[in-house]
Amino acid sequence: MPFLSRHPLESKVDSGSSIRAVDHLEIPRSVEIVTVLSRQTDNATVIAGFAPAGDLVMRNVAPGEWLVLSHTDLPDSLQRRLAGLLTDIADVVDQSEGRVLLRLSGPNARRILAKGVAIDLDPSAFAVGQSANLRCGHVAVNFARSGENEFELVVFRSFTESLFEDLLVMGREFDLSYGFSSGLADPV
Amino acid sequence: MASLIHCPHCGVRPKEEFTVRGDASVVRPDPEASDEAWHEYVHIRANPRGRTREHWQHVFGCRRFLVVERDTVTHEVYGVSDGSDVARGGGR
Numbered sequence: 001m002p003f004l005s006r007h008p009l010e011s012k013v014d015s016g017s018s019i020r021a022v023d024h025l026e027i028p029r030s031v032e033i034v035t036v037l038s039r040q041t042d043n044a045t046v047i048a049g050f051a052p053a054g055d056l057v058m059r060n061v062a063p064g065e066w067l068v069l070s071h072t073d074l075p076d077s078l079q080r081r082l083a084g085l086l087t088d089i090a091d092v093v094d095q096s097e098g099r100v101l102l103r104l105s106g107p108n109a110r111r112i113l114a115k116g117v118a119i120d121l122d123p124s125a126f127a128v129g130q131s132a133n134l135r136c137g138h139v140a141v142n143f144a145r146s147g148e149n150e151f152e153l154v155v156f157r158s159f160t161e162s163l164f165e166d167l168l169v170m171g172r173e174f175d176l177s178y179g180f181s182s183g184l185a186d187p188v
Numbered sequence: 189m190a191s192l193i194h195c196p197h198c199g200v201r202p203k204e205e206f207t208v209r210g211d212a213s214v215v216r217p218d219p220e221a222s223d224e225a226w227h228e229y230v231h232i233r234a235n236p237r238g239r240t241r242e243h244w245q246h247v248f249g250c251r252r253f254l255v256v257e258r259d260t261v262t263h264e265v266y267g268v269s270d271g272s273d274v275a276r277g278g279g280r
Contacts, residue, residue, distance in 0.1 A: 040272070062250030063197055063270075118202040132198050135205045135248035 005097055007180070008160045016179020023106030025167055025178040031101045032070040032078040033154065038090035040064040049086050056082075059131040059142055059154065067142055067154055069101065100160040104167065105150035108174040113151060115170040123148060137166045193256060194268050198249040205248035212241040212255045212274075237261055243271060 009027055038046045040063045050058060050068075056078075059067040070078045079094040086092060104112065110121045116137040119126060123145075131144035139162060142154040155163050168176060191203050211233055217225040237260060244256045253271035258264065 062252055065250075118204070119199065133249045133251075134198070134201065140248045 008100060008157050009164055012161060012164065013178060013180060017177035019177060021175045021177040023108045023112065023171060023174045023176045025176055026103040027180050028101050028103065029180050029182055032073045032075065033095045033099045034068050034079050034082060035093050035095050036066045036068055036082065036086065036090045038064045042089055046086060046090050049089055053081065053085060059144055061133050061142060098157050099154050100157055102153045102155065103150065107149055109149045109151055112171045112174060112176065116166060117143065136163065139163045193244065193265060195246050195249055195254065196268060196270055197252060198246065201249060205246060206244045207247050209243040209245050212243045
């Protein structure tokens with residue numbers, strides 16, 4: 001019998017908000033996520049070995065550790081692809097069922113996140129494309145700025161509901177709307 | 189307690205993201221050292237006033253062990269470095 005994965009927010013989100021507000025919390029349904037782990041001293045080698053796979057997004061976790069996201073790969077293929085690129089340099093482990101991606105965008109995204117995140121969210125301090133692990137409320141997340149007013153949070157599957165509820169409370173004053181989308185590729 | 193720690197990997201973060209793992213200045217004795225030396229190393233800790241060196245783990249961030257040098261009176265942080273660098277440099 002094939003393994004059927006169910007999104008952890010399936011019952012909570014349903015069809016999402018009826019009206020999409022300017023500030024929106026988007027939950028892409030299918031995102032491939034893998035961790036890449038290498039020796040700290042191999043940092044530059046991994047980044048160089050990673051270069052040919054141009055369409056992937058690399059997120060910093062720690063020295064020698066990354067999360068890699070893909071919106072085009074099918075299950076398992078991202079891991080196989082990366083393992084091929086990084087043979088003998090790094091370990092690649094599929095995390096797609098273990099992590100969930102949430103994307104918060106809108107003119108008030110920074111003000112919403114500032115309620116839970118203790119870093120400076122000004123673009124001069126946290127630029128577009130930058131990423132790090134940090135604490136949002138009481139949950140550890142991988143946090144990235146994907147646009148001027150767009151942020152992506154990667155969270156452990158079992159913490160997703162808790163973080164989702166926190167984000168809705170944080171966004172209530174701005175009428176934050178939410179809903180599923182099919183993947184990273186189509187942010188509408 | 190010092191409230192902002194400059195993690196060398198993640199940047200400036202609040203102390204809530206860290207766990208303090210104790211004194212970083214004690215040196216593990218030789219395996220053949222006397223019982224007194226081991227007792228001293230395992231159990232006896234000073235409660236210093238002023239400048240101290242401690243192991244802090246950035247559990248909500250990079251999860252690395254850091255050595256934080258701070259002042260217990262003024263809360264001033266003098267320096268933060270990665271634990272492995274400190275160990276490699278023989279500063280342990």
